[in-house]
Amino acid sequence: HHLRPFVLGLPKTELHLHIEGTLEPELIFALAERNGIQLPYPSVQALRDAYQFTDLQSFLDLYYAGAGVLITEQDFYDMTMAYLLRMRAEGVRHVEIMFDPQTHTVRGVDISTVFAGLARALREARDSWGLSAYLLLSFLRHLSEEDALVTLEQALPLREAYLDLWIGVGLDSGERGNPPEKFARVYERCRTLGFRLVAHAGEEGPAEYVRNALDVLQAERIDHGVRSEEDPALLQRLIHQRTPLTVCPLSNLKLQVVDELDQHNLARLLRLGLCVTINSDDPAYFGGYLVENYLATAQALNLTAPQLATLARNSISASFLPDARKLALL
Numbered sequence: 001h002h003l004r005p006f007v008l009g010l011p012k013t014e015l016h017l018h019i020e021g022t023l024e025p026e027l028i029f030a031l032a033e034r035n036g037i038q039l040p041y042p043s044v045q046a047l048r049d050a051y052q053f054t055d056l057q058s059f060l061d062l063y064y065a066g067a068g069v070l071i072t073e074q075d076f077y078d079m080t081m082a083y084l085l086r087m088r089a090e091g092v093r094h095v096e097i098m099f100d101p102q103t104h105t106v107r108g109v110d111i112s113t114v115f116a117g118l119a120r121a122l123r124e125a126r127d128s129w130g131l132s133a134y135l136l137l138s139f140l141r142h143l144s145e146e147d148a149l150v151t152l153e154q155a156l157p158l159r160e161a162y163l164d165l166w167i168g169v170g171l172d173s174g175e176r177g178n179p180p181e182k183f184a185r186v187y188e189r190c191r192t193l194g195f196r197l198v199a200h201a202g203e204e205g206p207a208e209y210v211r212n213a214l215d216v217l218q219a220e221r222i223d224h225g226v227r228s229e230e231d232p233a234l235l236q237r238l239i240h241q242r243t244p245l246t247v248c249p250l251s252n253l254k255l256q257v258v259d260e261l262d263q264h265n266l267a268r269l270l271r272l273g274l275c276v277t278i279n280s281d282d283p284a285y286f287g288g289y290l291v292e293n294y295l296a297t298a299q300a301l302n303l304t305a306p307q308l309a310t311l312a313r314n315s316i317s318a319s320f321l322p323d324a325r326k327l328a329l330l
């Protein structure tokens with residue numbers, strides 16, 4: 001794509017990224033071997049060939065299975081460092097990374113192992129090439145609120161040690177039937193504790209879930225949010241509040257949230273004046289990292305260079321960076 005050098009050179013951040021979704025099939029196989037885990041696929045290619053999704057749940061089944069190879073601190077470090085090296089190559093200046101501790105603690109992996117591996121990679125990237133990063137601990141919405149509260153309590157003793165990284169919480173996994181209200185208490189507790197708040201809403205779930213993520217959870221940023229378009233009053237509110245949406249075009253395509261990329265509403269939302277950003281979600285599963293998401297979207301929706309620059313600027317202003325750092329990047 002002729003805009004590739006331009007997009008590579010844009011100062012930009014990634015704000016919607018599940019670190020477990022960066023596990024490439026090659027690394028899944030390598031970690032399985034290192035940990036003596038038998039995978040139900042004969043080869044890397046067979047695993048990659050299985051990545052044919054019809055909806056969010058069909059993806060989540062493989063995503064949680066893939067994360068089952070993560071056992072040691074080194075595993076979490078290797079996964080994270082592989083992603084950060086790609087972001088360095090793509091001209092990304094800052095990342096806000098979600099991680100799903102419940103996926104690991106349920107298998108007997110200690111939450112401190114998860115934090116330690118992620119943090120070692122993130123601090124190394126910061127110290128060696130100036131890529132900054134924050135962590136958003138994400139609760140799995142298909143599990144109970146009680147489980148989320150227990151997870152929060154397990155993580156809180158680590159807060160001091162990771163104050164430079166762990167700044168907020170998120171909500172992910174199967175959306176339908178798991179509305180934001182289910183997590184009202186845990187979000188209230190997180191708010192009281194001073195955490196920044198994001199939540200997935202309006203990916204497969206209705207616009208009402210976006211509304212309740214704002215009203216009940218007091219989310220400051222909405223992950224996906226593309227179904228907000230179904231509620232004009234909500235759209236006006238998102239515009240006036242400048243609530244950012246972290247949109248993931250290739251994810252929406254692969255999970256059949258849209259049938260074709262040229263039907264994606266990202267350009268419409270951008271024209272309406274929403275603070276839309278482009279992100280990769282689970283790049284190892286959806287066929288492209290951040291720059292690929294920019295370029296595929298530009299191609300499908302005929303985005304211009306100035307529009308791509310706006311999207312990159314939005315990614316900086318929608319981040320949780322201090323204002324001084326935002327200004328330096330803009």
Ligand code: HPA
Nearest residue numbers: 018172173174200281282
């Ligand atoms: N939606 C919900 N949960 C997720 C996703 C997503 O796109 N990716 C990883 N967990």
Ligand code: ZN
Nearest residue numbers: 018172223281
């Ligand atoms: Zn997501």
